[in-house]
Amino acid sequence: MPSNGRYDAVIVGARCAGAATALLLARAGVRVLLVDRADRGTDTLSTHALMRGGVLQLDKWGLLDDVAAAGTPPITRTCFDYGDRAATVAIQPAAGVTALYAPRRTVLDALLVEHAAAAGAEVVHGVAVTGLLWDRHGRVGGVTGRGRAQSTFRAHAPLVIGADGIRSTIAAAVDAPTTKLGRHAAAIWYTYVTGLPNDAYQWFYRPGATAGFIPTNDGTACVFAGMPADLFRVSGPRSHRRALADGVARAAPQAAAALESAVMDGPVRGWPGVPGYARKAYGPGWALVGDAGYFKDPLGTHGITQAFRDAELLAEAIISGLGGSEPIEDALARYERVRDEISADIFDATDALASFSWDGVEVEQLLRRHAAGMKAEVDLLSRSMGPAR
Structure with missing residues (x-):
């Protein structure tokens, strides 16, 4: 159970998005509580494949060597087969990345949690958030939860972050509007x-x-x-x-x-498939990250990379807002705007890919659009200094 009743931020969901956000915030001195209903180190649905942006961030955060040491093989080629033709693309060194990686979630999530805890985040597994605390102005001010043996807890914070997936308890509790919806799955x-x-x-x-x-x-x-x-x-x-x-x-x-x-x-x-969507990314006292806020069809194999990207964008916004550099609402609005702009081409290409209404020529065009979106993402992440290791 959580040991301290008051934090700067409570993060619900300790997978890629939530654990990465906790890691970055804790390294900046933010008091973070990170909770998850699952036990630590459990598996989850995943395509595993990290794109260049995700590998870039793991390296920037000081985790890439740990991922490799866990027996994750370096990926040096990407092969595309369209039936009547095929292409093999060697991974060229760029932005400090010389290979791609696809770690099991039992490895990756556990590493992120381990480093978040080492940075000072309080991490509690096996507890379920059951509701939100609200102040008299309608602003979220914390969470209520339940642990094993039906024990209950309250954790107060000026910001609650939902990183709890497509069926996000936090998104549902704040009635986060859907701002974009795909047509295919x-x-x-x-x-x-x-x-x-x-x-x-x-x-x-x-x-x-x-x-x-x-x-x-x-x-x-x-x-x-x-x-x-x-x-x-x-x-x-x-x-x-x-x-x-x-x-x-x-x-x-x-x-x-x-x-x-x-x-x-x-x-x-x-x-079974779920159409992609974007949800409102923030509101009074709350924010969403990862699939809780933005989900694309897994066919694009971009989910973990997106989770890392948005964790960094959100952490930078929170650090700026809590540090007094700008109002927190302005910082979170920028997070949402950048998230939506950098995701647009990748979202649209992935949604079209999930339609299965393409032929061999058209799917190549979709993949080129997808790749262009990921290049813009790498350019964005390369410009970010990122937090100290």
């Missing part, structure tokens, strides 16, 4: 296998299906297939393994045999 099936090459992201695109092989920790690769969301409702949860095999066969027929000969390391899981 992909169903995704994935598992982990051993016996595949571990030096390249491999992406496959065919009409009606996509697939990917993403090398991660301990010699395993995350293998996924994406297809229109209505196929998830047709297939049902008991046929996830068949759906994954079918999706890989459609999107990567030449790779299906390699998957069949690989050794599965865990069950096949399915994701």
